[in-house]
Amino acid sequence: MLKQDLLSLIEKKRAELIQVASDNGLSSSIAIKYSQELDQLLNQYNQNFVQKVHIH
Structure with missing residues (x-):
């Protein structure tokens, strides 16, 4: 899916x-x-498009 x-x-x-x-x-x-559906979409966005921050 596109961003x-x-x-x-x-x-x-x-x-x-x-x-x-x-x-x-x-x-x-x-x-x-609806809130749970929104959470799923936000989680999908985060997994696909947000860079992972590494904590050292």
């Missing part, structure tokens, strides 16, 4: 999460589901 495509998906999912949480509450099951 820009993944960033677009992250932004779309973030906007959906904000809307769902606003409508249903942050602890609603649908908001939790």
Whole structure:
């Protein structure tokens, strides 16, 4: 997946999460589901595109 495509998906999912949480509450099951999906996208982005920092 291209970096820009993944960033677009992250932004779309973030906007959906904000809307769902606003409508249903942050602890609603649908908001939790969207939050987990956003976490997965962010983890995928970090694994694919963020340089690893080595601590010595």
